[in-house]
Amino acid sequence: MIIYFAPMEGITDGVLRRVHHQLFGGIDVYCLPFHKLTQSLSLLTREKRDISPEENRGLRVLPQALTRDPGQLTAWLDYARACGCSCADLNLGCPSPTVTRRGRGSGMLRDLPALRAFLEQLFSNPLPIPLSVKTRIGYESPEEWPEILALLRDYPFAHTTIHIRTAREQYTGSIHPEAFDLALRQGLPHPVYNGDLRTPEDVLALTARCPGTEAVMIGRGLLADPALARRIRGGPKASPAELRAWYTALYEGWAERFQATIALGRIKKLMEWPGGNDIRRKRLLRQAGDIESCIEALLGNGQARETDPENNAPIGQKRSD
Numbered sequence: 376m377i378i379y380f381a382p383m384e385g386i387t388d389g390v391l392r393r394v395h396h397q398l399f400g401g402i403d404v405y406c407l408p409f410h411k412l413t414q415s416l417s418l419l420t421r422e423k424r425d426i427s428p429e430e431n432r433g434l435r436v437l438p439q440a441l442t443r444d445p446g447q448l449t450a451w452l453d454y455a456r457a458c459g460c461s462c463a464d465l466n467l468g469c470p471s472p473t474v475t476r477r478g479r480g481s482g483m484l485r486d487l488p489a490l491r492a493f494l495e496q497l498f499s500n501p502l503p504i505p506l507s508v509k510t511r512i513g514y515e516s517p518e519e520w521p522e523i524l525a526l527l528r529d530y531p532f533a534h535t536t537i538h539i540r541t542a543r544e545q546y547t548g549s550i551h552p553e554a555f556d557l558a559l560r561q562g563l564p565h566p567v568y569n570g571d572l573r574t575p576e577d578v579l580a581l582t583a584r585c586p587g588t589e590a591v592m593i594g595r596g597l598l599a600d601p602a603l604a605r606r607i608r609g610g611p612k613a614s615p616a617e618l619r620a621w622y623t624a625l626y627e628g629w630a631e632r633f634q635a636t637i638a639l640g641r642i643k644k645l646m647e648w649p650g651g652n653d654i655r656r657k658r659l660l661r662q663a664g665d666i667e668s669c670i671e672a673l674l675g676n677g678q679a680r681e682t683d684p685e686n687n688a689p690i691g692q693k694r695s696d
């Protein structure tokens with residue numbers, strides 16, 4: 376089973392990828408959040424850093440582009456090759472209105488003749504490196520999937536990641552696993568399943584239903600449980616010491632790049648995934664003013680120091696000054 380760590384913009388940067396690989400492993404390929412391509416192909420500083428060989432030493436990574444211009448994509452693939460990438464990905468899945476309004480991301484699924492014309496032009500010349508694609512199963516409705524699938528099968532993508540929701544469904548609510556079954560039945564080369572895999576049991580259920588599954592991509596499940604890929608491969612759960620090391624190393628890595636408050640904000644956002652809906656924990660996390668208090672809020676098992684938001688002293692004690 377090949378396991379991809381899903382791209383998540385603003386979260387799965389080089390710091391997270393490196394720390395995850397060092398502490399937990401189990402991932403075959405770390406996917407980079409999308410680069411929004413422009414006419415001048417001038418990438419943002421953070422995008423350049425994200426794809427640079429220094430940022431990804433020792434990791435297999437898959438960068439991703441958001442564009443509807445074949446020339447831009449070819450030039451970017453050349454750049455990705457120069458950065459040492461052996462494959463790169465086209466985003467047909469982003470559901471954000473700011474992206475889809477411009478006919479990019481999942482917006483490309485709304486106009487299949489235009490998507491076909493784009494792919495015809497793109498594949499009319501040899502590409503610098505192989506291209507994969509990440510798609511949703513429709514824009515408005517899962518009924519669009521058979522036609523999208525037939526179109527994608529006509530082009531030589533290295534693999535196809537299928538997030539089994541429509542763009543309208545964003546990231547929550549119903550999923551449509553039968554769309555993945557259809558891709559397998561129709562012999563789409565190298566399909567990658569994506570959507571709502573949270574536990575090793577979810578992956579077992581998937582492979583029991585679809586024995587032909589060769590690869591999965593996991594996003595939020597790995598944010599909630601960074602040891603998930605290791606567990607899928609039969610390894611142990613994350614120990615409290617490992618989780619402490621995970622958050623501490625992430626904080627230190629982010630604090631080297633951003634202001635300390637931004638680094639702490641990122642940690643708090645990340646901790647929302649395993650934190651669930653525990654109101655008390657959420658409150659403690661909101662109040663936490665440093666990394667230690669954040670970790671205590673998340674892992675403290677009720678023994679975390681509870682602070683009074685008014686004076687930031689332990690509850691029941693008033694600050695003397």
Ligand SMILES: Cc1cc2nc3c(=O)[nH]c(=O)nc-3n(C[C@H](O)[C@H](O)[C@H](O)COP(=O)(O)O)c2cc1C
Binds near residue numbers: 381383409592
């Ligand atoms: C905050 C966030 C940012 C994301 N950024 C990207 C991205 O840059 N490129 C992409 O293809 N998908 C992106 N996704 C989608 C994920 O890669 C993945 O397809 C989605 O979370 C479903 O998988 P999961 O249920 O395992 O999380 C993002 C998702 C989230 C929640």
